Amino acid sequence: MPASPELQRQMLRQMQTIRRFEERASDDYQNGAIYGVVHCYIGEEAVAVGVCSALNNDDQIISNHRGHGHCIAKGADLNRMMAELYGRQDGYCKGKGGSMHIADFSIGMLGANGIVGGGLSIVTGAGLAAQMAGQGRVAVCFFGDGASNAGSFHESLNIAASWKLPMLYVCEHNSWAANTSSVMTHAQTDVAGRAAGYGIPGVVVDGNDVLAVYEAATEAVARARAGEGPTLLECKTYRWRAHTERPGAVDPRPAEEIASWMARDPIQKLVDDLKQQQGQYSDAEFQALDDDVMAAVEASVAFAEASPFPAPEAALDDVFAD
Numbered sequence: 001m002p003a004s005p006e007l008q009r010q011m012l013r014q015m016q017t018i019r020r021f022e023e024r025a026s027d028d029y030q031n032g033a034i035y036g037v038v039h040c041y042i043g044e045e046a047v048a049v050g051v052c053s054a055l056n057n058d059d060q061i062i063s064n065h066r067g068h069g070h071c072i073a074k075g076a077d078l079n080r081m082m083a084e085l086y087g088r089q090d091g092y093c094k095g096k097g098g099s100m101h102i103a104d105f106s107i108g109m110l111g112a113n114g115i116v117g118g119g120l121s122i123v124t125g126a127g128l129a130a131q132m133a134g135q136g137r138v139a140v141c142f143f144g145d146g147a148s149n150a151g152s153f154h155e156s157l158n159i160a161a162s163w164k165l166p167m168l169y170v171c172e173h174n175s176w177a178a179n180t181s182s183v184m185t186h187a188q189t190d191v192a193g194r195a196a197g198y199g200i201p202g203v204v205v206d207g208n209d210v211l212a213v214y215e216a217a218t219e220a221v222a223r224a225r226a227g228e229g230p231t232l233l234e235c236k237t238y239r240w241r242a243h244t245e246r247p248g249a250v251d252p253r254p255a256e257e258i259a260s261w262m263a264r265d266p267i268q269k270l271v272d273d274l275k276q277q278q279g280q281y282s283d284a285e286f287q288a289l290d291d292d293v294m295a296a297v298e299a300s301v302a303f304a305e306a307s308p309f310p311a312p313e314a315a316l317d318d319v320f321a322d
């Protein structure tokens with residue numbers, strides 16, 4: 001089902017929010033206001049937004065180390081996200097999780113995860129829970145091409161396919177796992193081809209085309225809700241930034257490769273699509289949207305700065321294991 005004009009505008013706003021939020025997070029990380037490590041999703045925004053636009057609030061997602069986009073696309077609160085990155089008490093994890101550990105169960109965001117491939121098995125448990133609850137909920141996993149080589153990928157897809165769990169596995173194929181090219185680690189170009197081994201559909205889609213991602217995800221979600229089991233959706237995309245925002249981070253990727261993907265900006269593509277389809281969308285409208293988004297990001301920084309650091313004596317609160 002194609003996205004309505006209203007939904008397309010909402011998608012554009014979310015994509016621009018991810019980009020502006022991360023540009024600010026990167027700057028603040030470089031200038032020392034944000035601790036830990038920050039991995040940017042810039043360039044891949046169409047995947048999170050296209051998939052999450054096909055979901056309901058109570059559908060559940062799990063993310064990975066590059067998780068800001070997934071959180072924003074599922075409806076997370078920017079203020080609490082920025083406060084978490086700043087390590088402040090009003091952050092999602094009271095400032096103790098940082099960039100890679102944001103969760104909000106109220107919107108079905110089960111959590112980001114710094115363990116490559118870790119989310120795959122957790123979300124498969126969520127898929128089983130959804131099936132047992134019998135309320136039509138689906139569970140979705142976002143993971144990279146690097147994670148698709150982890151054992152948890154194979155174990156999870158096997159059990160989800162065998163039990164026909166209501167799930168969508170979304171591989172964000174950006175061709176690099178940290179500084180290793182997928183050419184070095186995959187004999188098969190398409191991760192989706194592995195779906196045949198589990199007897200489930202494997203679909204390849206242009207991950208920089210949010211409308212194409214949305215349509216593919218909508219179909220897979222309908223299949224899951226109908227009790228027909230999981231789909232492996234592979235979105236071909238690219239991250240614009242180095243693996244992390246750490247100052248001086250090595251980036252071995254060829255400059256021409258980066259430039260060729262930057263020329264296929266997913267946000268610009270949607271702007272162009274809107275102008276073409278509706279003939280009424282204007283640069284001025286996009287500028288107004290961007291002004292709004294920038295104001296929301298600024299407000300999130302002000303919220304974070306106004307929040308205190310957690311008290312040292314709270315270090316062991318919310319720790320569930322010895």
Ligand SMILES: Cc1ncc(C[n+]2csc(CCOP(=O)(O)OP(=O)(O)O)c2C)c(N)n1
Nearest residue numbers: 066114115116144145146147174176177178
């Ligand atoms: C189990 C494990 N091994 C290694 C790492 C170090 N590491 C962090 S991100 C990453 C690459 C992940 O690549 P991919 O899954 O393709 O995701 P992308 O970064 O491209 O989004 C690696 C190897 C880790 N965090 N966890």
